[in-house]
Amino acid sequence: MISIRQVSKWYGSFQVLTECTTEIQKGEVIVVCGPSGSGKSTLIKCVNGLEPFQAGEIMLDGTSVGDAKTNLSKLRARVGMVFQHFELFPHMRIIDNLTLAQIRVLGRASEEARDKGLKLLERVGLKAHAEKFPGELSGGQQQRVAIARALCMDPIAMLFDEPTSALDPEMINEVLDVMVELASEGMTMMCVTHEMGFARKVAHRVIFMDQGRIVEDAAKDDFFGKPRSERAQLFLSKILQH
Numbered sequence: 001m002i003s004i005r006q007v008s009k010w011y012g013s014f015q016v017l018t019e020c021t022t023e024i025q026k027g028e029v030i031v032v033c034g035p036s037g038s039g040k041s042t043l044i045k046c047v048n049g050l051e052p053f054q055a056g057e058i059m060l061d062g063t064s065v066g067d068a069k070t071n072l073s074k075l076r077a078r079v080g081m082v083f084q085h086f087e088l089f090p091h092m093r094i095i096d097n098l099t100l101a102q103i104r105v106l107g108r109a110s111e112e113a114r115d116k117g118l119k120l121l122e123r124v125g126l127k128a129h130a131e132k133f134p135g136e137l138s139g140g141q142q143q144r145v146a147i148a149r150a151l152c153m154d155p156i157a158m159l160f161d162e163p164t165s166a167l168d169p170e171m172i173n174e175v176l177d178v179m180v181e182l183a184s185e186g187m188t189m190m191c192v193t194h195e196m197g198f199a200r201k202v203a204h205r206v207i208f209m210d211q212g213r214i215v216e217d218a219a220k221d222d223f224f225g226k227p228r229s230e231r232a233q234l235f236l237s238k239i240l241q242h
């Protein structure tokens with residue numbers, strides 16, 4: 001579903017990604033972790049064309065992301081992206097946040113978009129909040145709305161960039177629960193997260209990045225079990241202390 005081959009990227013003379021290569025099959029859940037500044041967000045943004053890259057190739061369901069002929073907005077509409085900050089439109093009701101792109105980008109009729117929005121709100125346990133504004137919801141609830149909004153577009157894959165790291169501890173689980181459910185339904189997911197409990201539970205593979213490189217790309221049990229690179233061990237020992 002997602003193929004990343006020898007991808008390198010520079011910001012001016014600073015190389016942020018160096019020859020990153022990995023494949024993500026349909027239905028696979030990949031957790032991407034690594035120290036701050038290692039290029040995790042950059043890599044995930046390259047996957048749906050939010051950031052350009054100068055070398056290598058990324059294929060998304062058979063379409064080349066870096067190809068100048070590719071219609072990026074069309075491609076992006078098929079990939080759900082959930083960031084650390086929910087980025088809901090504050091002046092729009094929850095249900096309108098959910099229907100906007102369905103109507104504008106997919107051309108759905110407003111009734112159909114509304115039905116779909118309500119169905120997905122129900123799925124994340126927030127149907128009762130459809131008529132509220134984002135500011136009336138907690139951070140965890142807003143992040144669940146952001147996930148529902150992405151799902152409204154019938155995505156072929158979902159990309160997450162630290163979706164729980166801006167949340168209060170008691171709200172993290174409600175968001176992770178939604179992600180666990182998505183994973184169990186067979187959604188293809190690439191998740192930047194340091195929630196190692198989530199990784200242990202649902203990831204098929206863990207990618208560990210350091211200084212712009214994919215240092216480890218291992219089956220979950222290997223990553224957590226067998227000896228791994230010193231850098232990954234050090235990183236894990238640090239985050240598991242907390």
Ligand SMILES: Nc1ncnc2c1ncn2[C@@H]1O[C@H](COP(=O)(O)OP(=O)(O)OP(=O)(O)O)[C@@H](O)[C@H]1O
Nearest residue numbers: 011014016034035036037038039040041042043162
């Ligand atoms: N727009 C930019 N211009 C120049 N350098 C950038 C830009 N965006 C990111 N960088 C640099 O690229 C490197 C990788 O950044 P990135 O955000 O991908 O890291 P990350 O692994 O997601 O880190 P974090 O865990 O803190 O989110 C960092 O050194 C960062 O300073």
Ligand SMILES: [Mg+2]
Nearest residue numbers: 040041042161
């Ligand atoms: Mg980041």
